[in-house]
Amino acid sequence: MLMLSAVLGMFLMISSGNLLLFFLSLELATIPVAAMVNFDLEKKGASEAAMKMILSSAFSSGILLFGISLVYGITGTIIFAEMPALLDGSPLMIMAFVFLFTAFAFKLSIVPFHLWTADVYQGAPFATTSFLSVLSKGSVAFIFMATMYKAFQPMQEVWYNMIMLLSVVTMIVGNLFAMRQQNIKRFLAFSSIAQVGFILVGMSSNSDMGTASVVYFMLIYSFSNLAAFGVxxxxxxxxGKEKIDDYKGLYQxxxxxSWVLALALFSLAGIPPTAGFFGKLFLITAGASKGNYLFITIAALNMIVSLYYYLKVVRAVFMDKNEQHVEKIIIHPSTRFALMICAAGIVLVGLLSWIYDYIETLS
Known part of the structure; x- marks a missing residue:
């Protein structure tokens, strides 16, 4: 019931046409997830993780409400379609935009608003962590992009510079912290933060190509992350093992x-011919349409840096020796089927070019 309520909130959020409905649907999507984080009462750290999520969500909701009130006070409307003609670019309007942007940054774990992410991912059950990482983040990314492209189109110069700066910082911080992690959940948490930085690269283009590349990448990211979390x-x-060192010799x-995990990590790293390579290629191509090649170069370098920590896990699984191997895991048929679907998605979404073409026609 909690998950259904959260999914309903996400659907309403994606289809919202004004700031009030967006806020209400965001809360409908967030509150059940906070309860899901603490669903396993016997798990160590679950209560702490739930409290951190509730506090960060409450703080970001307060910022969002303050931004909405400023927007309404300046423009007299909260409807996305009516806002572009009423934005005056005044300092107060810029302040309202910054408040809204900050609220989105909290939900997307954009640096420096990411501090809650790793602790919540580690403390929550795996099912909840997967839900947070994929569906929750994907829905917020979609409405964030729609809000920037539609409601705040006249302020493009303001939010382009903000997105560009935060994209670079988010990629760098996510990569650096992912290198240091031993817990698989924290590893994937910082990995997802770095992936958000790449999403911002495509979003910065403010074009149909940017929209298509972000939606396409989110589809690939969903398959890849679900596969990694599933394993x-x-x-x-x-x-009961959650440390990367425990994965040594898993292939034996x-x-x-082992192969599903390797495929997922290859895709997240952007290694061809996995779908993740094509997803990041389209994001970088969309970002390059603005002509800021230094920005794109930094993104490409971060993509190379991420190879280190993704391949480190793959090396542990296939090459490192471990005297205490992970015993043979009895995989439930439904779990095996789900992992096979994710693996097929990682391969086919990249190779079947019509999928991107179809998404581009919709955008």
């Missing part, structure tokens, strides 16, 4: 899980 969940449920006892 980690299968291992943790039967062994669990080849299926």
């Amino acid at each position: 980690a969940a299968a291992i943790a449920s039967q062994t 006892t669990n080849p299926f899980l």
